[in-house]
Amino acid sequence: MKSFFKKGISLVLGLALVSLLFTSNTLYSEAKSKSSAKKNIVVVLDPGHDTTHTGCHYENFEEGIANLYIAYYCKAELEKYSGITVYMTRYGFECPYGADPDSKSSCLSARVNYAKSVKADVIVSLHNDYDPDLDASQNGSKVIVPNANYKPDICVAGTTLGQSILTQLTATGLNVNNWKLCPNGTGIVTRDSESSKYPDGSAKDFYALINQSKTAGFPCVIVEHAFCTNYSDRVNHLSTPEQYQQLGIADATGIANYYGLTLK
Ligand SMILES: [Zn+2]
Missing domain, CATH: 1.20.5 (Single alpha-helices involved in coiled-coils or other helix-helix interfaces)
Structure with missing residues (x-):
């Protein structure tokens, strides 16, 4: 018992x-x-320049057109993944913000304001480069990321994302660009303003898209895919829609890997 x-x-x-x-x-x-x-990620792709603010052009290469191609291909690739919404700051050649040709800064601010309006997690601004001295040895890819000032977590996020994109771009055969304005050999660069400051007194990021996005609370990275003034970059990476597609897919894969997205 x-x-x-x-x-x-x-x-x-x-x-x-x-x-x-x-x-x-x-x-x-x-x-x-x-x-x-995971929350849904909102990515704003910014095809740099437009018909009012043309980018670099050399031989048969027009940057504003190339950037738009790359952005469309990048968007299409990103939309193969779950948990992401992708917007673009422009879908055509014209500036959609009514900016006048003498006011590049108002156009850039309008792009950041658009990103804010769609609650962006990040702006990825898509560009190509031109060496003003026609120095043909300048070649390859780099990503300009937020500096460590004012909101260091945004620098960390932008640097990690930039590295993820750069890894994919170099896999297409592009070199890492050792930018002569910042020859650190990594292809991940920051550039400080020499005069403007953040509210805490530290140097602002030089590029308006990056400093305004940081102020708004999200990172912006500027991807400089290749140099139109370098023969190999231009012929092998910046000449055909298929080559732009390869760059757009590389950008998208880098973004998707950074956020840990999975294909639908
Ligand atoms: Zn550009």
Whole structure:
């Protein structure tokens, strides 16, 4: 009788323990799934320049057109992934913001304001480069990322994203550009303004898109895919829609890898 009673107690205790473990496990996994539940990522692609603010042109290469091609291909590739919404700051050759040709800065501000209006997590601005001295040795890809000032977490995010994109671009055969304005050999560069400051007194990022995005609370990276003034870059990477597609897919893969997205 005594041992039956004991057995009964231990059975009840055992069941209580199992149910407690089960409950806490359930709670733990619920909490875990909530914390790891990914929110939808909003990416704004910014095809640099337009007909009012033309970019670089050399031989048969027109930057504003090339950037638009790359952006369309990048968007199409990104939309193969789950959990992402992609917008573009322009879908045609014209400036959609009514900016006048003498006011490049108002056009750039309008692009950041557009990104804010769609609650962007990031702006990825798509460009190509030109060496003003026609120095043909300048070639390859680099990504200009936010500096470490004012909001260092935005620098970390932009640097990691920039590296992820650069890894994909070099896989297409492009070199890492050792930019002569910032020859650090990594292809991940920052550029400070010499005069403008953030509210904490530190040097602003030089590029308006980057400093205005940082102020708004999200990173912006500027991808300089290749140099139109370098023969190999121009002929092998900047001449055909297929080559622009390859660059757009590389950008998209870099973005998707950074956010840990999976294909639909
Ligand atoms: Zn440009």
